[in-house]
Amino acid sequence: MSTVATELSGTKFFMNFPVTDTSHTLAEYRTRFGYQALEKALREMSPTDVTKEVAAAGLLGHGGAAFPAGRKWGVVKLGDGEPHYVCMNADEGEPGTFKDRWLMECVPHMALEGLIIGSYALQGRHAFIYIRGEFDLAYRRMAEAIEEAYAAGLLGENILGTEYSLDVVLYRGAGSYVCGEASAMLASLEGKKGWPRNRPPRLTVKGLYQKPTVVNNVETLANVPVILRLGAVEFKKVGTPKSPGTQMISISGHIAKPGVYEVEYGYSWTKFIYEDCGGMQNGKALKCIIPGGVSTKILNASEIEGVTLDHNSAVAAGSQLGSGGMMAVAEGTCMVRLAQVIQRFYHHESCGQCTPCREGMGWMERILNRIVAGGGRPEDIDRLYQISQANDGTTICSLGDSAGYACSAIMDHYREEFEYYITHKRSMYDGNLTVEDPFASALVGVAS
Amino acid sequence: MSETAVASVTVKKMLDFAIDGVAMQAEDGQTVIQAARANGVNIPHFCWHPQLSVPGNCRICMVEIEQESGDPWFDIACNMPVTAGMHVLTNTEMIKTLRQDTMQFITLNHPVDCGICNKSGECMLQDYHYELNGAASRSRDPKTHATKFFPLSDRIMLDNERCIMCTLCVRFTNEVSGSKALGAVNRGDHALIRPAEDADFNLDVYSDNVIDLCPVGALLSTELLDHARVWYLESTRSVCPGCERGCSIDVWHRKHEWRLSALDPQMNTRIDRVTPHENPEVNGLWVCNKARDLAHLFERPRAEQAMQRGVAADLAVAMTTAAQLIGTARKPVAIVSSWGSNEELSAFHAAFGAKVPGFVKADHLPIAGEIIEDHLLIKPDKNPNRKAALALYPALPERVSDARSDALPADTDLVLVWGEGFDSALIPAGAKVIRLNSYAHADNAGADVFIPISVQTERSGHYTNFAGVVTAFTACFPVKPSIAHAEAVFAALAAGLTAELSA
Numbered sequence: 001m002s003t004v005a006t007e008l009s010g011t012k013f014f015m016n017f018p019v020t021d022t023s024h025t026l027a028e029y030r031t032r033f034g035y036q037a038l039e040k041a042l043r044e045m046s047p048t049d050v051t052k053e054v055a056a057a058g059l060l061g062h063g064g065a066a067f068p069a070g071r072k073w074g075v076v077k078l079g080d081g082e083p084h085y086v087c088m089n090a091d092e093g094e095p096g097t098f099k100d101r102w103l104m105e106c107v108p109h110m111a112l113e114g115l116i117i118g119s120y121a122l123q124g125r126h127a128f129i130y131i132r133g134e135f136d137l138a139y140r141r142m143a144e145a146i147e148e149a150y151a152a153g154l155l156g157e158n159i160l161g162t163e164y165s166l167d168v169v170l171y172r173g174a175g176s177y178v179c180g181e182a183s184a185m186l187a188s189l190e191g192k193k194g195w196p197r198n199r200p201p202r203l204t205v206k207g208l209y210q211k212p213t214v215v216n217n218v219e220t221l222a223n224v225p226v227i228l229r230l231g232a233v234e235f236k237k238v239g240t241p242k243s244p245g246t247q248m249i250s251i252s253g254h255i256a257k258p259g260v261y262e263v264e265y266g267y268s269w270t271k272f273i274y275e276d277c278g279g280m281q282n283g284k285a286l287k288c289i290i291p292g293g294v295s296t297k298i299l300n301a302s303e304i305e306g307v308t309l310d311h312n313s314a315v316a317a318g319s320q321l322g323s324g325g326m327m328a329v330a331e332g333t334c335m336v337r338l339a340q341v342i343q344r345f346y347h348h349e350s351c352g353q354c355t356p357c358r359e360g361m362g363w364m365e366r367i368l369n370r371i372v373a374g375g376g377r378p379e380d381i382d383r384l385y386q387i388s389q390a391n392d393g394t395t396i397c398s399l400g401d402s403a404g405y406a407c408s409a410i411m412d413h414y415r416e417e418f419e420y421y422i423t424h425k426r427s428m429y430d431g432n433l434t435v436e437d438p439f440a441s442a443l444v445g446v447a448s
Numbered sequence: 449m450s451e452t453a454v455a456s457v458t459v460k461k462m463l464d465f466a467i468d469g470v471a472m473q474a475e476d477g478q479t480v481i482q483a484a485r486a487n488g489v490n491i492p493h494f495c496w497h498p499q500l501s502v503p504g505n506c507r508i509c510m511v512e513i514e515q516e517s518g519d520p521w522f523d524i525a526c527n528m529p530v531t532a533g534m535h536v537l538t539n540t541e542m543i544k545t546l547r548q549d550t551m552q553f554i555t556l557n558h559p560v561d562c563g564i565c566n567k568s569g570e571c572m573l574q575d576y577h578y579e580l581n582g583a584a585s586r587s588r589d590p591k592t593h594a595t596k597f598f599p600l601s602d603r604i605m606l607d608n609e610r611c612i613m614c615t616l617c618v619r620f621t622n623e624v625s626g627s628k629a630l631g632a633v634n635r636g637d638h639a640l641i642r643p644a645e646d647a648d649f650n651l652d653v654y655s656d657n658v659i660d661l662c663p664v665g666a667l668l669s670t671e672l673l674d675h676a677r678v679w680y681l682e683s684t685r686s687v688c689p690g691c692e693r694g695c696s697i698d699v700w701h702r703k704h705e706w707r708l709s710a711l712d713p714q715m716n717t718r719i720d721r722v723t724p725h726e727n728p729e730v731n732g733l734w735v736c737n738k739a740r741d742l743a744h745l746f747e748r749p750r751a752e753q754a755m756q757r758g759v760a761a762d763l764a765v766a767m768t769t770a771a772q773l774i775g776t777a778r779k780p781v782a783i784v785s786s787w788g789s790n791e792e793l794s795a796f797h798a799a800f801g802a803k804v805p806g807f808v809k810a811d812h813l814p815i816a817g818e819i820i821e822d823h824l825l826i827k828p829d830k831n832p833n834r835k836a837a838l839a840l841y842p843a844l845p846e847r848v849s850d851a852r853s854d855a856l857p858a859d860t861d862l863v864l865v866w867g868e869g870f871d872s873a874l875i876p877a878g879a880k881v882i883r884l885n886s887y888a889h890a891d892n893a894g895a896d897v898f899i900p901i902s903v904q905t906e907r908s909g910h911y912t913n914f915a916g917v918v919t920a921f922t923a924c925f926p927v928k929p930s931i932a933h934a935e936a937v938f939a940a941l942a943a944g945l946t947a948e949l950s951a
Contacts, residue, residue, distance in 0.1 A: 176635070193632060198504040198527045352613060352632070352639030354505040359553035362637040366589045383586060390549035393522070394507055 008276050010264030011238045013226045013246050019106050024141050026148040029109040035154060037225035041117045042162045045228075047078060050121035054224060056232035058244045063089055063180075063217030064293065064323040066243075066311045069224075075204040076122050076212045084124040085213040087189070088115050088221055090131040090142070091173045091180040094293030095345060097325025099248035100218040102260040104131070104138035107222065108145035112168070114221030116154065117228065119166050122214060126167050130185050133173040143170055177349035181397045182215035183207075184351065195353045196397035219248055219324075239265030243310035247324050253290075254281050254330035265310040272309060273328065284330040288413065292322020294342045295402030297409035298329075319409075334427040335414040339407055340368040346403035356391045357400030363387055364407060376422030381411060465534040480525035480536055481509055491538060492547065492576055494554075494663045495614035496526040499733060500623055506554070506614050508576065510546045512537040522546065544580075551581035557592045557637055558664070559609045560585075567665030569678040573612070592637055600630070600641075601649035603656060603670055603737065608640050611666035617641060617658035624734065626823065627652035641666070653819055653826070656740045657733075660723055669721065669740075676720045680706045685725055686921040687911050688739040689787060689832035689904060693825050694913035695731035697739050698723045699905060701924050717925040719743035719905065729917050736825055738818075749888040751900040752930050758893035763900075763930055767937060770882045770897040771944025774804075777862035777880065782806040784841050785867030786834035788934060789909025790918065793833070795935045796866070797840050799942030804864070806841035807856075808834060811869040827914055836912040864941075865895075866934065882941075884934060901934045902927045 022028055029035070041050050055070025076084055088111065092100040103111055119127045129146075131139050146168055149155040157165045171189055173179050179188045183197040186208045207213025223245060227235045236244045243265040249272075252258045256278030263272060273279065273286065280286055286301040297319040299307075307317045314321040329338065347365040352358045364387050367380050388404030395401060411418055420428045461476040467489050474483030479502070481491050494506035509525040514535040520542055537543065555577065562568040594608035618630045618641065629647040633640050643649050659667045683698035700721045707716040722742050724735040754766035761769075774780055784796065784806045800806065812830045814820055821828045845855050855874045856863065862880045872891045875881060883895035886903045906927040910918050927933065 178635075198502070198524070200527070200529065347636055350636035352634065352636045353503070355507045355550055355553045355612070358613065358637055358639065359556045362592065363553075363556055363587060363589070370589065377588065386549075386586070390546070390553070394510065394546060394550070396504060 008261055008263060008267075008272075010267060011246060012262045012264075013238075014103060014107055014110065014222065014248065015260075015262040024106055024108055024145070026109055026145070026152060029107070033225075033229055034109055035113055035225075037228035038113050038116055038120075038154065039160060040228055041120055042160055042164055047121045047123050050117060050228070053232050054121070054227055057227040057235040058232075058242075059220065059223055059227060059235075060243060060245070060311065061217055062219035062223070062247065062324065064094065064295070064320075066321065069216060069220050072204060072214055072216070073118070073121055075202070076214060078123050080212070083126070083209075083211050084119075084122045085126060085128060085208045085211060086115060086119045086122055086124050087128040087130060087182075087185065087208065087213060087215045088218055089180065089182065089185060089215050090129055090135075090138075090218050091185060092132055092135075092218070092323075093177040093180045093349075094295060094323045094325050095342075096250065096252055096290060096327045097293050097323045098250040098252075099260050099324050101135060101138050102250070103218050103222055103248065104135070104142050106141075108138075108141045109149070110225060111218045111222040112142075112145050112149055113154075114216075114224035115168065116149075116159070116166055117224050118214065118216065118221055120164055122212075125165065126169065128189055128208070129168060129170045130179070130189055131170060131172055132180075133175050139170075139172060146170055176351070177345075178351040178397065178399055181399070184397065185215065186213060195351050196399075198396055217323075240308070240310045240312070242312045247309065247321065249309070249324045249326055251277055251326040251328065253327040254284065254333070255279075255328040256281050263309050265308075267309045269304045269307045269309050273304070277328075280328060280330045284332065287329045287331045287333055288335075290325075290327040290329070291319045293325040294327075294345065294406050295398075296320045296322040297405050298413060300413055332429050334421075334429045335410050335417045336368070336371060336421045336427060339410045340365070340372050342406050342410075343368050343403065346399065346406075350399060350403075351397075354394075354396045354400070357395045357403070360387045360391050360400060361403055364403070371418070371421055374425035376418075376425070378422060380422060381415065381418050384408070384411060463530055463532045463534075465530050465532065465536065467536045468538055469535075474530040476530075478530050480511060480528045480530055480534075483530045484525065484536070484538075489538070491525045492580060493526060494572060494576075494612060495616060497616055497619075497661065500616065500619045502526050503615055503619070506550070506612065508547060508550050508554075508580070510543060510550070512540050512543050547580045548583070551576060552583075552586055554612050555581070555585060556587055557609070558612065559591065561610075565610065565665040566668050566673055566678075567610075567662070571665060572663035594638075594640060599670075600643055600667070601652070601655055603740075604649070604659060605668045605670055605673060606641060607666050607668065610664050611641055612664055613639055613641070614663060615641075616661040616663070617667060620654075620658050620661055621649075621652060624824070625652050625654035625657070627655075629655075630658075653736045653738070653822070654734060654824065656737050657724070657735070671740075671743075672721050676702075681720055683723070684922050684924045686904070686924070687832065687919045688722070688735060688742065689911070690736070690738040690742070690745075690830065691827045692829040692831065692834060692914040693731065693827045694832050694911045694917070694919055695735045695739055695825060696725040696727035696919055697735055697742075698725045699742070699924050719746060719924075727919070730913060730915075730919060731825055734825065738826075746903055746905055750903075750931075751885055751888045751892055751898070752928060754900060754930070755893060755895070755898040757896060763932055766897050766899055767932070767940045768944075770899065770937075771941050773862060773880050773882060773896060774864065774941050775944040779857065779860050780804045780862040780864065781856055781860045782841075782864040783844065783866060783870050784808045784837050785811055785934075786831035786837050787811045787867050787904075788833060788837065789904075789907070789921075790833065790836050790912060791909045792934045792938070793836055793840060795938045799938040807844040808837040808841050809844045809867070809870050810834065811867045813869070829914065832913070833911045835914060835916070884937060886931075899937055900931045901937065902931055906931075907933055 051073045059069045060066040115127050176194045178184045179194040181196050184194045188194040203213050239245045246262050246264050249263050250260045288298045288300040290298050299319050307313050311321050343365045347361040350357045350361040388408040391400035391404040417428045462473045472487040484491050491509050493509045504524045504527045511525045512522045515521050598606040600606045621627045621630045629649040629652050631644050633642045659669050681700045682703045683700045686697050686699045688695040688697050722740050726733050754761050754763045782804045819826050860876045860879050863875050864882045866884045881895040882897045884899050884901050892898045905924045908922045910920050912918050
């Protein structure tokens with residue numbers, strides 16, 4: 001594992017043990033309260049009690065939208081005669097996000113335990129894990145964890161000798177970003193083209209195979225054993241009242257110490273960036289932050305002053321915490337090219353189903369490509385805003401909206417860079433970010 | 449509709465709602481677009497179809513829902529259930545802008561080559577462009593390119609540049625025809641409609657319906673491609689004679705005012721295409737490919753000259769001779785066509801009635817490889833009106849041996865054969881033959897009297913289908929003077945019969 005154990009103050013639910021070659025196994029997980037929450041749920045709690053406990057803990061979804069998990073579970077009616085499914089969304093594709101990967105590589109059993117408890121709460125007989133196809137170690141660790149769980153009687157018929165039985169299917173995606181969207185993920189699970197579906201009906205009414213389905217992020221499910229072990233009251237003491245618990249943040253970009261960090265909600269954003277992550281590489285100044293994956297609106301260095309890392313203050317600051325995929329951008333970065341790179345991604349990943357996104361993503365990328373190539377026209381900025389606007393709320397899933405937000409937020413903050421590029425046919429920063437080459441100094445040493 | 453069905457409709461809960469301030473009612477469970485159509489309001493749509501699932505991908509049917517809070521809220525009408533008290537706004541500035549934006553997106557990479565497009569003139573994209581957009585493209589960048597003239601099957605060409613990915617064709621093959629022969633490949637603006645790897649679209653006998661479904665000029669009939677412009681054509685309501693289902697169809701042919709003498713006269717009287725005519729009682733919205741190919745059936749070489757023992761004769765002379773023959777016959781037998789209209793059958797019955805024993809034959813039998821019966825429309829009897837004919841006359845007896853006299857009584861001295869598909873070997877030796885046929889056939893010259901008769905597209909009438917539903921067809925083309933209508937022939941022959949038999 002590349003992740004360095006970090007010395008961040010605050011409560012930690014996941015990063016509270018030394019990561020070793022065997023720390024992910026069932027035996028070692030059991031030394032860290034492993035599967036005690038499942039025992040408690042199956043032996044002492046009714047399915048409704050579990051849902052109530054999760055709802056009382058105020059657990060928010062960690063996939064990006066921060067929808068209360070308990071409320072999502074509560075929609076599914078127990079005893080309606082239909083099979084219910086719980087799907088773990090492990091198709092972590094949001095650029096900059098790699099916290100679920102850490103969870104699946106280091107604490108796969110914790111997510112699996114959450115999935116079993118969630119399935120018990122919804123009385124599902126089958127549960128699904130949709131894992132991103134590019135993940136290798138995470139996939140092997142998850143598969144290993146499932147095998148260990150079956151062997152230990154934690155999955156299969158009559159779990160822990162109780163009446164409850166559950167089978168888990170581990171399914172690998174094929175590399176589509178949009179399959180991380182819950183309805184597209186279910187379509188892909190069904191063996192169809194990964195195209196999102198229109199709501200209504202909600203997935204909790206008609207989801208996988210047209211049956212009530214709950215789709216939860218890996219981190220959300222990994223929080224469930226913690227809630228049952230600590231109890232809702234203790235859990236709520238961590239974090240802020242509106243955002244209880246912790247958030248796994250994967251930070252990358254021009255940051256001195258990139259990696260995965262577990263942050264208690266309410267942690268100071270500037271302290272996190274400048275102290276815990278060591279500020280920017282080579283002592284450069286922070287230009288802006290992409291808070292939670294490229295789909296969230298960027299914030300510049302001054303906008304994160306005094307903001308804490310929780311959902312409410314992030315929204316108040318004009319963005320979202322999203323999926324926790326934070327990216328730091330240093331001074332001297334050309335924002336036009338940043339927008340171009342982001343837009344190239346959205347164009348490549350647009351599924352091609354609904355009109356505004358299918359046509360709009362390519363259109364935006366072509367305009368940005370033209371600006372970068374020196375062929376920008378004065379009306380291009382307005383056109384980009386217009387395309388973003390025409391994607392806002394008009395598409396089936398939120399990919400189109402997100403791309404629009406991302407692009408328009410960059411233009412809101414750095415419109416002068418776009419105007420400069422169009423007028424001068426070159427970047428305000430020449431596009432060259434001087435980052436010290438770690439091998440360069442080594443070579444200098446050898447030469448001297 | 450049966451009594452119980454009426455009762456079940458009235459039981460349905462009705463919801464009060466409004467569109468643009470006009471109060472309306474909708475059935476519980478209807479979507480806004482369905483309820484609007486039921487109330488006569490058309491909400492623009494590309495991908496929505498009343499008989500297919502709702503993908504909600506074209507986004508042109510966007511409507512605004514009035515909120516108590518006053519905040520704007522819009523959603524697609526095709527996927528939004530009507531709720532009681534809902535007020536739908538279809539004409540606000542926001543909706544106009546959204547629809548114009550959507551039209552800009554749809555035409556962004558569409559070639560807009562209406563001048564050379566076969567769909568031009570009946571294209572939804574053209575209509576909506578004038579109605580909802582009306583502005584030049586906002587894009588200054590080159591359009592993306594995709595495959596032109598991709599053969600989806602032997603019958604259908606796909607122009608991927610014109611395609612707007614509404615997926616109507618894909619859903620049709622999944623949900624109606626069941627062939628699952630089409631799908632979408634690739635993502636984003638590279639997405640393409642392609643045949644499925646493990647299915648053959650050629651085997652889908654309903655494939656041509658996707659041409660009608662296609663809202664743009666992406667799916668083209670190879671038959672109609674560069675063959676006719678639709679504004680020169682008009683349609684006439686007709687019935688497909690391909691099987692006992694009798695699907696309601698529209699036969700498209702040149703408009704009367706565009707029948708130019710300078711053109712090849714064949715062009716003025718040819719069937720340019722056949723499309724289904726909606727008829728919920730018979731065929732719904734679809735027809736099979738056999739109906740599309742009616743031109744091949746009706747435009748076979750015609751018999752246009754009356755003959756006596758193979759020698760050309762005047763039509764009136766031939767009719768007189770036939771009347772004499774039938775009048776003098778002691779034991780005449782009539783072979784009745786199962787392609788005659790109800791009117792012709794009753795004229796036949798009125799003319800000969802019980803006086804001449806008749807037998808109904810199958811004019812057409814299934815050809816090799818033809819589907820006998822299927823889940824959707826195709827029925828086993830490949831004749832349009834055998835049910836009505838059998839109500840008047842018995843079926844032709846089966847042959848038991850090779851003997852000539854098996855099917856017909858051996859002492860028969862005259863056989864009147866009406867229509868195609870009768871084996872001349874069945875005619876007893878020495879019997880005289882009067883033959884009525886529309887098409888050229890070797891047996892025509894062998895008859896004592898041969899009278900050419902009109903085909904379905906030259907006359908009007910009714911067929912009774914297998915379920916007893918009567919549908920009408922109308923003449924599309926004028927009939928040549930040398931060809932008679934069967935009804936007129938029967939009346940003339942009957943005159944001879946009454947004169948002679950009473951003697």
